[in-house]
Amino acid sequence: EVQLVESGGAVVQLGGSLRLSCAASGFTFDDYNMHWVRQAPGKGLEWVSLISWDGTTTYYTASVKGRFTMSRDNNKNSVYLQMNRLRPEDTALYYCVKGAGHYFDQWGEGALVTVSS
Amino acid sequence: DIQMTQSPSSLSASVGGRVTITCRASQGISNSLAWFQQKPGKAPKSLIYAASSLQSGVPSKFSGSGSGTDFTLTISSLQPEDFATYYCQQYNSYPFTFGPGTKVDIK
Numbered sequence: 076e077v078q079l080v081e082s083g084g085a086v087v088q089l090g091g092s093l094r095l096s097c098a099a100s101g102f103t104f105d106d107y108n109m110h111w112v113r114q115a116p117g118k119g120l121e122w123v124s125l126i127s128w129d130g131t132t133t134y135y136t137a138s139v140k141g142r143f144t145m146s147r148d149n150n151k152n153s154v155y156l157q158m159n160r161l162r163p164e165d166t167a168l169y170y171c172v173k174g175a176g177h178y179f180d181q182w183g184e185g186a187l188v189t190v191s192s
Numbered sequence: 193d194i195q196m197t198q199s200p201s202s203l204s205a206s207v208g209g210r211v212t213i214t215c216r217a218s219q220g221i222s223n224s225l226a227w228f229q230q231k232p233g234k235a236p237k238s239l240i241y242a243a244s245s246l247q248s249g250v251p252s253k254f255s256g257s258g259s260g261t262d263f264t265l266t267i268s269s270l271q272p273e274d275f276a277t278y279y280c281q282q283y284n285s286y287p288f289t290f291g292p293g294t295k296v297d298i299k
Contacts, residue, residue, distance in 0.1 A: 182238070
């Protein structure tokens, strides 16, 4: 059974930093791209970033480019999202999502990030 | 960026009924279209990819169609557990973008 467990969510000050982690199990981790998707309170879904299976390629939505960095450790079956210079509009539930080709497959339960001003 | 729109934004339907949700892309995306279901307080669930292919374990009451810019999700024989918000998403080009969602509730 595929499991994706996010951690690291917290309340952080405006301009601060936070690192989210996602621990994966139940599949051959280094065969798959991984994504982060976020959802602001009461709002819709927003794709944030992708990392390729081997970690050599990343893509980001424009609003986080230069502030967020996605990485992975295939030895630890984990992906990470380093978030710097956080803004109030980054407040959201962040989901770790397993890719299948380019489309999404399984979702984690999410980690809540709150940026306070 | 490719903009995704959905209609209607909400609808009411009866148990046992059938609903159709429309999703439109601002430019052609071939069949690179997925559908997701989200219940309140829960993570989204992947339903359909490649416009019409069911994810593993998704019942055949869910069906998708379309190509290019216009897509539909149809849910037949609605059951209480199907009342949720449904999102479409294009994965033809970065950044991947979602529609605003369609809330399906009980009439």
